[in-house]
Amino acid sequence: MFQFGSMNSIYKNILEQIDSGVMLFDEEGTLAFMNAQMYGMLEMQRYDLTGYSCVQMLNHTSFSRYKKKQLLRLYRETVYKGKTSHEFMDEYGRYWKVTASYGEKMNGYYLFVAKEISDYKQIEQTAYQNDNLAMLGKLSASIAHEIRNPLTAIRGFIQLLRPHLQGLGKEEYAKIILSEIDRANDIIHEFLSSSKPTPPQVAIIPVSALLKEVVLLTESEALMTGCQINLHAPHADLTVSVDVKQMKQVLLNMIRNAMEAVSDKESHTGGRIELGARRDGTSVRIFVSDNGKGMDSCTMDRLFNPFFTTKDTGTGLGLSVSERIVKNHGGTISVTSQLNEGTSFVISLPLIQ
Template structure:
């Protein structure tokens, strides 16, 4: 029987390789070899052979083989048609044969369901377009990404998907772009960003192994991008430190000399009625010195000298420092009640500097807002496990995703007179304290900064 099974496996393998063009030959050969074997025994050998073959190939190939194997078996059994006519218990043999075939079919369905279940629960969204361009399969995650029931997507082609009313406008635009990049230009990989700032890596698989189908997989790589951006940010700040160490003193020394000589010349300029010139030059020199000071702090803040401080007293002091400026800009600063026992271990000077920079940015955003409502800055703090989250929220102009992604980059600023170093300083200070800072913002609705610092 083992030799017979080997012949059967060889015939099946030849059938799978040759396709329909060579299908009659292996079935005919086996038909003559198996003359003494009962039909139900042939089906049993078929089932065992298929299990051996399926175990040695890829899942997709196994499913294709199972489908082809039924045709092979029907052709083979056709050679036994005369045999059934001479069997006494013809009905019983047919019933047994039907049961074995049903069992084999269930085995195939079990394999198909298993692999479909794997596809359904992958950490990537999957959509399969058939050779005619219509969607034949969508997994659960892809339906979740698109925000529509996946069953409603089946049978749609790309134009139909792009015009589907259930999708958001941004997703429809992305689909049109992907059609151009991946289907027309045949690019395999593409990275897209949705309206919420999430990063997706889209991969298209073409080729003969899919029989003309196109498999699109979509993976959310937002967290990986955050890690990459954090590493990139640290690299930029490290490079900034090297530049600062090389040029800072070389610039400050001549500026100090120029400022001293300008003060000596000031009385003579007063006599000539040009005192304004002296004032402007000294102010600009002081401004240059301030920029260099911020530059040095943003690249390499001093090692924090930590001590225990009460969060409520720290935030009350920050609020007090900005109250007068807030009144002038038509803004209210609200400090939510904070647990008096809540403490953090920080360098008070550096922590205050970071918070002042953030509140100053909120005031500037409210000052540049065209909304009729009164400006509002809310400051609060809550305990989260072993950390404290401090939140500064405003109802200013808000920011788009592009601005948010560059917010902590040195020298990036949206202000006419800004240096672009204030938030870079905040980022480095908070990182040096073992904390984390993030920003959530939308155009027209305002901005919220979240600073997480460890408890003592």
């Protein structure tokens, strides 16, 4: 019988040190060597099983039923079916890979080396999921694009029909169809702009400049809805590193929401939106607060979900897109709100130092 003692003790030491479990049987199926790692993996105390036959080993009292099953399966897959490696999940949900070497190159011996591969499995699964998500994103973007063309045609024909409907006293039908088509187009537009996998094109910009531009873009709309935007511009040396176009989109979404919240409020006099920024430790906090209708907790729980809206003509995409953009910049969005009092959104972005 093979005697491990006859091997150089250096080799034996090496086998004891490696992070894989090692198990060696001779040609008669007698255990010639098993390292500490393998004893650990089999959850056995360090009995010396050297010299035990396979059958004696499996029947050893310290083997659990599960381990016995796993070893029998290993035997079936490798020695019996001739596979050189075998992967399995144990009773604790960990993944293992066992490689088997035998035959001529091993002089009739059977060598089994076991290694935990849970981490690799997890990476593999995440990669697979990401791949699927990317595929789904591409597919839905192309479907959305294809839907836009027939919608444009329908819109054109409804406009042509409009005078005829007017003649029949049914002009409101045309109005409804047109506004619904516009809504569908809005959804597609927002969806397409959100699903484009463009990484942020960052530039360093003073926060005050960013906020001023956003105010310029929304001022006239605010005037029309009878609400005032107060800009609390921070000092010009407070800068952020952002994709200006994307960050403007986020702020516009929030200001539009604020304007809508103000005009949806039952007593909507003196609507005010406060827009500003300040430095807080290692981040820049940009806030958009309104004294609009506020939100109940049910809305608060869902407002970042895609397609969640409480508005008749809403798309429910504004905040989900905004959240994604801010996350891509390494930031976060937080919200506080009180029903009939108002809402405050805070965007935290990393400060560049």
